Amino acid sequence: MNQTMRWSTFAAPSRFYRLAAALNPWLWGLAIVLAAAGLYVGFFVAPVDATQGNSYRIIFIHVPAAWISMVIYLAMAFWAAVGWMLNARMASMLARALAPTGAIFTFIALWTGSFWGKPTWGTWWVWDARLTSYLILLFLYLGFIALVSAIDDVVRGDKAAAVLALVGAVNIPIIYFSVRWWNTLHQGATISMTKAPSMAQTMLVAMLLMTFAFWAYAFAVVFTRAQALALERERDTDWVRSLAGKEA
Amino acid sequence: MWGSASEFFAMGGYALYVWSAYAVCLALMLIEPLLARRHRQQALRDAGRAPDGRSDD
Numbered sequence: 001m002n003q004t005m006r007w008s009t010f011a012a013p014s015r016f017y018r019l020a021a022a023l024n025p026w027l028w029g030l031a032i033v034l035a036a037a038g039l040y041v042g043f044f045v046a047p048v049d050a051t052q053g054n055s056y057r058i059i060f061i062h063v064p065a066a067w068i069s070m071v072i073y074l075a076m077a078f079w080a081a082v083g084w085m086l087n088a089r090m091a092s093m094l095a096r097a098l099a100p101t102g103a104i105f106t107f108i109a110l111w112t113g114s115f116w117g118k119p120t121w122g123t124w125w126v127w128d129a130r131l132t133s134y135l136i137l138l139f140l141y142l143g144f145i146a147l148v149s150a151i152d153d154v155v156r157g158d159k160a161a162a163v164l165a166l167v168g169a170v171n172i173p174i175i176y177f178s179v180r181w182w183n184t185l186h187q188g189a190t191i192s193m194t195k196a197p198s199m200a201q202t203m204l205v206a207m208l209l210m211t212f213a214f215w216a217y218a219f220a221v222v223f224t225r226a227q228a229l230a231l232e233r234e235r236d237t238d239w240v241r242s243l244a245g246k247e248a
Numbered sequence: 249m250w251g252s253a254s255e256f257f258a259m260g261g262y263a264l265y266v267w268s269a270y271a272v273c274l275a276l277m278l279i280e281p282l283l284a285r286r287h288r289q290q291a292l293r294d295a296g297r298a299p300d301g302r303s304d305d
């Protein structure tokens with residue numbers, strides 16, 4: 001009985017590893033092609049903005065990075081919760097693999113926002129609702145990473161991180177609605193379900209292309225990291241041994 | 249739209265802001281996959297090592 005139990009729990013990471021290995025070249029190719037198209041439209045087709053001049057072109061990386069950082073957080077909290085409640089090991093590994101990418105996109109959104117705020121608002125930073133709640137997102141990511149790396153026991157680390165991720169998920173709607181709930185320097189949502197987009201068609205196309213490029217990138221890099229985690233945690237299993245044997 | 253390459257790089261006077269934003273974004277998105285890939289290679293090498301802790305590389 002023990003034998004079959006172990007088989008089924010170990011089967012998932014090995015299947016994931018193979019799936020990620022098959023998908024990753026396509027994801028990288030997609031990311032590069034989409035980014036090239038997005039940058040072309042963004043810099044050579046989209047017109048100059050009437051009020052902001054060319055500084056607005058930061059939007060093509062700022063908004064996609066901000067969107068993705070928030071969705072990745074929700075995905076991280078979801079997989080951490082699944083790993084915790086269902087004892088699914090690959091889910092906990094995915095949560096860990098998502099955290100650094102989410103943190104990097106959060107940093108990119110903060111950095112690019114700062115370099116956009118200076119010429120448009122006259123300041124690098126303000127402590128308003130949107131920026132402050134978004135800075136907290138970066139700290140939540142860093143807290144998650146610090147927590148899992150501080151706890152040597154893998155299972156305990158996964159549980160503690162899941163609690164942190166779930167509690168911190170409250171921050172996501174706060175970030176999203178902050179521009180509506182409080183007065184802020186930050187402009188409202190760029191894309192809304194109910195209103196027509198408030199930007200030129202070509203600007204929107206460039207932004208969406210960059211968003212898809214960032215998504216492909218995020219999947220590829222998270223898959224690579226999850227593969228590394230799976231190899232580390234499953235190093236005493238046959239599938240990892242045979243992979244390592246082939247490599248050597 | 250751009251009259252010349254230098255006009256493009258000047259970004260209508262916003263060169264510092266636009267290129268600082270893009271440069272950091274690009275740098276991070278080049279470094280992160282390299283680190284992730286190195287992490288995976290290291291994990292694969294560690295897995296190939298004998299379990300008794302023998303480290304001969």
